[in-house]
Amino acid sequence: MLKAFPEKTPELERYSVITLYCLASLLLDGYAMEGVDEKLRNWFISFETERRAQEGLPDEHKDDQLREYRRLISQSTDAEESVRARLEMMERRFFIAYPDIEPRDGQRAFSHEQRLAIFRRDEGLCQLRLKCDGNRVSWDHWHADHKVAHVKGGKTTVANGQVACPPCNLAKSGHTIDGS
Numbered sequence: 328m329l330k331a332f333p334e335k336t337p338e339l340e341r342y343s344v345i346t347l348y349c350l351a352s353l354l355l356d357g358y359a360m361e362g363v364d365e366k367l368r369n370w371f372i373s374f375e376t377e378r379r380a381q382e383g384l385p386d387e388h389k390d391d392q393l394r395e396y397r398r399l400i401s402q403s404t405d406a407e408e409s410v411r412a413r414l415e416m417m418e419r420r421f422f423i424a425y426p427d428i429e430p431r432d433g434q435r436a437f438s439h440e441q442r443l444a445i446f447r448r449d450e451g452l453c454q455l456r457l458k459c460d461g462n463r464v465s466w467d468h469w470h471a472d473h474k475v476a477h478v479k480g481g482k483t484t485v486a487n488g489q490v491a492c493p494p495c496n497l498a499k500s501g502h503t504i505d506g507s
C-alpha cells in the first residue's frame with residue numbers, strides 16, 4: 328500500500344484504505360501481474376474521479392453501483408458487511424478495467440472476483456446462445472465459460488471468459504474436450 332500510494336493521495340479516505348488493502352493482497356497472492364502498485368493507484372484514482380463526477384448528476388443518470396457505494400460509505404463504514412460489499416464492487420470494477428490479469432498458477436477455474444467482473448460486464452446474459460436467445464441467468468446458476476478453451480491455450484482471464492447459461496454450457500461441452 329505504501330508503494331502504491333507513496334505520496335499523500337487526497338482521494339484516499341480512511342474508509343478506502345481497508346478495501347484497497349484487501350484488494351492489493353488478493354492481487355499479490357493470487358495473480359501474476361506486473362506493476363500492481365501502479366495499476367492499483369491509477370485504477371483507484373480514476374474510480375474516485377468517476378465517483379465524484381457522479382455526485383453532481385441527477386439520480387436517474389447515476390451509475391447504480393456508484394450510488395450503492397455512496398450509500399455504503401455514508402453509513403457505518405467499518406461494518407463487515409459494508410467492507411465486503413465495497414470490496415466486491417472494487418474487485419468487479421478492477422477486473423473489468425484490467426481484463427487480462429491472469430491467476431498466478433495458470434488455473435482453469437475462474438476466481439470469485441473474475442466471475443464478478445464477467446457477470447457484470449455481460450450483464451448476466453448468456454453469451455453462448457446455443458440453446459437460448461441470450462437468457463438472463465441468476466448469480467447462483469451460471470457457468471463461466473472459456474471463449475478459447477483452456478486445453479487449447481485459452482487463458483483464465485476476464486477477457487477470455489463469458490457468461491453461459493447451463494443448457495448452452497452443456498451444449499458447448501458436447502463439442503469440446505474439456506467442457507469449457
Ligand SMILES: [Zn+2]
Nearest residue numbers: 453459492495
Ligand atoms: Zn444460453
